[in-house]
Amino acid sequence: MRFLGRTCLIVLSLLPAVSTQRDGSSITGSDQPLIASPGEGVILPCQITPSLSAVDMEVRWYRENIRVPVHLYEDQKDQTGVQDSDYRGRTALSILRLEEGILSLKLTNLRPSDSGVYSCYATDGVWDGQGKTELIVRVLGTHPSISMVSTQGEQTRLVCRSEGWSPEPEVIWRDRDGNNVTSLSNTTVQRDSQGLLSVSSYIKIKQQSNVFSCLVAEVKHQNQTGNPNSTYPVSITCLWIEPD
Numbered sequence: 521m522r523f524l525g526r527t528c529l530i531v532l533s534l535l536p537a538v539s540t541q542r543d544g545s546s547i548t549g550s551d552q553p554l555i556a557s558p559g560e561g562v563i564l565p566c567q568i569t570p571s572l573s574a575v576d577m578e579v580r581w582y583r584e585n586i587r588v589p590v591h592l593y594e595d596q597k598d599q600t601g602v603q604d605s606d607y608r609g610r611t612a613l614s615i616l617r618l619e620e621g622i623l624s625l626k627l628t629n630l631r632p633s634d635s636g637v638y639s640c641y642a643t644d645g646v647w648d649g650q651g652k653t654e655l656i657v658r659v660l661g662t663h664p665s666i667s668m669v670s671t672q673g674e675q676t677r678l679v680c681r682s683e684g685w686s687p688e689p690e691v692i693w694r695d696r697d698g699n700n701v702t703s704l705s706n707t708t709v710q711r712d713s714q715g716l717l718s719v720s721s722y723i724k725i726k727q728q729s730n731v732f733s734c735l736v737a738e739v740k741h742q743n744q745t746g747n748p749n750s751t752y753p754v755s756i757t758c759l760w761i762e763p764d
């Protein structure tokens with residue numbers, strides 16, 4: 521009994537010291553979204569600062585569901601068995617860099633469906649932390665086309681279509697005076713077999729205004745201002761002029 525008591529004391533006196541040291545560390549991802557094209561590879565940044573070795577930690581990258589990881593490292597190795605099958609063979613953690621607290625994930629052969637927010641989580645059982653990084657796999661869609669649809673008994677509609685976008689674009693309608701009349705329209709989005717998005721938007725037209733434009737544009741990310749070289753976002757307009 522005395523032996524057990526002493527062992528217990530030693531364990532208790534060690535624990536607080538360890539957790540105090542780690543309490544100061546946290547995990548950071550990237551404030552800026554990463555923008556890439558399909559087929560390319562990226563490194564999703566994530567690190568523990570101040571640095572802690574993550575070699576003996578559980579390191580988990582995931583999107584919506586923490587239980588279906590994009591990548592899991594545990595018991596000092598990659599656990600590919602539980603990995604989201606969409607990511608099989610496309611992810612890598614650098615084991616050497618884990619020692620420096622760098623949890624960055626290499627993701628290759630990008631697909632449009634990879635667009636989204638990625639979380640990196642690490643824990644040693646006592647301490648844990650989490651960071652986030654957004655990835656945009658960008659594809660510009662087709663020039664929009666406008667057609668007129670008139671069905672018996674219904675008000676005439678203009679339909680604007682554009683295909684092959686990633687991520688989902690924004691559709692903006694304007695009347696001949698340039699007023700934003702998007703709130704009068706109805707837009708539907710469909711994903712094709714390659715993961716790209718098609719938008720179709722209609723607006724019911726009134727007699728008195730005979731000019732409409734439909735603009736399909738990339739949605740500007742709030743942190744997208746930083747890169748002066750960026751050609752992002754792109755918008756494409758199609759004009760409809762109804763004959764008098």
Ligand SMILES: *[C@@H]1O[C@H](CO)[C@@H](O)[C@H](O)[C@H]1NC(C)=O
Nearest residue numbers: 550551552553654741742743
């Ligand atoms: C945008 O950047 C700021 C600082 O650079 C950061 O605090 C914020 O979380 C970022 N917003 C998004 C949505 O990433």
Ligand SMILES: *[C@@H]1O[C@H](CO)[C@@H](O)[C@H](O)[C@H]1NC(C)=O
Nearest residue numbers: 691692693700701702703704
């Ligand atoms: C146009 O209006 C829609 C909905 O009313 C709004 O979401 C959008 O931000 C507006 N766009 C511009 C460029 O004013």
Ligand SMILES: *[C@@H]1O[C@H](CO)[C@@H](O)[C@H](O)[C@H]1NC(C)=O
Nearest residue numbers: 702703704705706707708722
């Ligand atoms: C848009 O269209 C869908 C299907 O056609 C319909 O269910 C929905 O009510 C419409 N929304 C508006 C705002 O008209």
Ligand SMILES: *[C@@H]1O[C@H](CO)[C@@H](O)[C@H](O)[C@H]1NC(C)=O
Nearest residue numbers: 744745746747748749750751
């Ligand atoms: C912009 O592009 C030019 C040429 O491609 C390159 O030399 C420069 O470093 C870029 N600048 C930034 C801020 O990315």
